[in-house]
Amino acid sequence: MNARERYLSIMDFEKPDRLMKWEFGYWADTLRRWYAEGLPEQAGLSGPLSWGQPVAGPAGYWGWGPIWTPRDQDVQAYFHFDHGLVNIPVENWILPKFEKVTLSEEDNAVVFIDPNGVTTRIKKDSPATTWLAWPVKNRDDWERMKAERFQLRLRDRLPVDWEAQVEAFNKRDYPLSMGGANVSFFGSLRELLGDVNHLMAYYDQPELIHDMCDFLCNFWIELFEPVLQRVKPDVLEIFEDMAFKNGPMISPAMVREFMVPYYRRLIGFVRDHGVRHIAVDTDGDCMKLIEPFIEAGVTAMYPWEVQAGMNIVEIRKAYPKLRMLGGLDKRALAQSQEAIERELQSKIPVMLEQGGYIPYADHLIPPDVSWANYQYYRRRLVEISEQVYGTSRAG
Amino acid sequence: MAILDEINACVFAGDSVTVREMVERALSENVPAEAILAGALIPAMDQMGTEFEAGLMFLPDMLRSARAMGQAMAVLEPHFRNAGVPYLGKVVLGTVAGDVHDIGKNLAAMMFNGAGLEVIDLGTDVAPQEFVAAVAKHHPDIVAMSALLTTTMPMMKKTIEELRTAGLRRDVRVIVGGAPITEAYASGIGADWYARDAAAGARLCRDWILAMKPMAAK
Numbered sequence: 062m063n064a065r066e067r068y069l070s071i072m073d074f075e076k077p078d079r080l081m082k083w084e085f086g087y088w089a090d091t092l093r094r095w096y097a098e099g100l101p102e103q104a105g106l107s108g109p110l111s112w113g114q115p116v117a118g119p120a121g122y123w124g125w126g127p128i129w130t131p132r133d134q135d136v137q138a139y140f141h142f143d144h145g146l147v148n149i150p151v152e153n154w155i156l157p158k159f160e161k162v163t164l165s166e167e168d169n170a171v172v173f174i175d176p177n178g179v180t181t182r183i184k185k186d187s188p189a190t191t192w193l194a195w196p197v198k199n200r201d202d203w204e205r206m207k208a209e210r211f212q213l214r215l216r217d218r219l220p221v222d223w224e225a226q227v228e229a230f231n232k233r234d235y236p237l238s239m240g241g242a243n244v245s246f247f248g249s250l251r252e253l254l255g256d257v258n259h260l261m262a263y264y265d266q267p268e269l270i271h272d273m274c275d276f277l278c279n280f281w282i283e284l285f286e287p288v289l290q291r292v293k294p295d296v297l298e299i300f301e302d303m304a305f306k307n308g309p310m311i312s313p314a315m316v317r318e319f320m321v322p323y324y325r326r327l328i329g330f331v332r333d334h335g336v337r338h339i340a341v342d343t344d345g346d347c348m349k350l351i352e353p354f355i356e357a358g359v360t361a362m363y364p365w366e367v368q369a370g371m372n373i374v375e376i377r378k379a380y381p382k383l384r385m386l387g388g389l390d391k392r393a394l395a396q397s398q399e400a401i402e403r404e405l406q407s408k409i410p411v412m413l414e415q416g417g418y419i420p421y422a423d424h425l426i427p428p429d430v431s432w433a434n435y436q437y438y439r440r441r442l443v444e445i446s447e448q449v450y451g452t453s454r455a456g
Numbered sequence: 457m458a459i460l461d462e463i464n465a466c467v468f469a470g471d472s473v474t475v476r477e478m479v480e481r482a483l484s485e486n487v488p489a490e491a492i493l494a495g496a497l498i499p500a501m502d503q504m505g506t507e508f509e510a511g512l513m514f515l516p517d518m519l520r521s522a523r524a525m526g527q528a529m530a531v532l533e534p535h536f537r538n539a540g541v542p543y544l545g546k547v548v549l550g551t552v553a554g555d556v557h558d559i560g561k562n563l564a565a566m567m568f569n570g571a572g573l574e575v576i577d578l579g580t581d582v583a584p585q586e587f588v589a590a591v592a593k594h595h596p597d598i599v600a601m602s603a604l605l606t607t608t609m610p611m612m613k614k615t616i617e618e619l620r621t622a623g624l625r626r627d628v629r630v631i632v633g634g635a636p637i638t639e640a641y642a643s644g645i646g647a648d649w650y651a652r653d654a655a656a657g658a659r660l661c662r663d664w665i666l667a668m669k670p671m672a673a674k
Contacts, residue, residue, distance in 0.1 A: 088607055113554060113607055189556045189581040256559050261523075263516045264470065305560070306635040307653050312514040345635070349511070368636055391606070427606040 063234035064144035069295060072338050072361065072384050074416040080446035081419045082142045084118035085364050085387060087133060090428040092116060095136070098432035104134035113189075115425055119145030120386060122241045122298045140439050144235035148298065150226070151288055152218040153281060154243050155210045177252065178210070195255035200269050206253070211280055215287060230292045239288065239336075242300040244281060246274045246320040247311070263315055270319050278323040282330045289334035296338040297331050299359070304345030306369050316353040324357035332358070338384070344424060345369045351380055363387040366423045374408055377415060384417040391422045394438050395429040401438045405445055413449040459487065460496040463528065467500035470520030472527040479531040489535035493572055497528055501570035505655025515559065522566035529569060543574040545597040545665040548590045550578035552611035557604035560634060560654060564600060567658035573665070584611065584618040591624045598661050603634040613645035629664065633657055
């Protein structure tokens, strides 16, 4: 099987030829640590990345996106990971972009308007970026954004070598996605309104929330239609990140009122064009979101953060048809071989046996994970999978 | 008292327009500001905290109620100042260095404020030295730190160490919270308390201050 066949067989609850060898991603400092501890540095980090810069693994669709994210090559090569998910490079967000304008520059910090219209402050002695203001505060701002910044302009939204890419996509041996950041009906609004204004708007400006979702839904359908005429991706990726440690950011009732109708329309549209899998990316405790998402047509979710109480084995019992990716406790990887063994043995045999599951850590691998521990985890993952799949070719 | 019940209901429902009117009316009817705080606002925050912890209230509800609480406090604060009534205590609060997540921190600020505590909000990406300087300047009872990332939570330990180095650790209680934080982690880095969420943290701090400074409750 090639990576695409393997991915599709797992997503169809069939038995693959071997383990799908994927990882979600890493912090830049994790890779720096691993280089120092023995990971061969061939490609290296692409540029002077801050310690907290995410570096995508093969499971991270965000290896391409409006906000460019570097993709690891060295861990990929070392473990012979499967080919990563490739996202069709359609600009699905603001266009034309805002011109970058510097508002102030002091000794320690620079404040500027970024290409998505967000007023941003970067401190020179810190990797942290602070967002100070967002482009939409009210209906007038939104009407202006719709007219000026969500112009279809398909030619400008596709790469210059689109025809060549279409040809390559249609001969692919890897899983292909579309969507990702910012295709969503919660995460996208947060990017436009800002965290607090967005959350308050569900009470203060509910008609604005509905209009934003309705417009974006129609916009993405119109944008994706000509793309889907040429290429049939394997999965629609949805970027939400709408839960935190203690539960979802909005109630399931709000999800059903403000999101599900638009998801049904968008998902129905891509399904009509042959896209069978719909995957949602959300961190945190998302238990209360599962049912509304399934009602909306979602078929897969990830990365199931264990520190937020997500236990994939238990969740699988309640939702046996939901495809799951991730869910392995990154904190166990930082502890000991015994902790890694416990984590793998408690989840991998049962999940692989049931199918519909691709194992990897429950988010980016943090820098407290040693290279030795990571190697142990990957080696044992392969060995345990061989016992389940009955193959010795997994390595 | 009926008007206190109405103020309580307004905060809980997040009605920040009516709550102002109700607090002004209560004051005009000679209900003491302290009674409004103790009899209406603090119970409302407690109720919100309980419902939030139980998964019955969500962030928009909490933010809306916290905004209503802020409106009520804005009306009451001049009365507290004029009467020389102090806050129950003082909290220096911030998200640690390298971390810019602020929803949880902002919610904590509102909940602390609603619990009758003065809040010095240092914002996000706060370096250990900035916490130390704020403690030296403001003399708080409590330092509250938030972190969302496994990569930034070590800055909590660093901040506690810096407080110790500056000779200020014994002057304050330290409470920590955020997505990756656990009771065991809090204990391991030398924090005094761990809070599962903003409401639990505010209640914990208020209860400790009331136990330590019983006069503040009067």
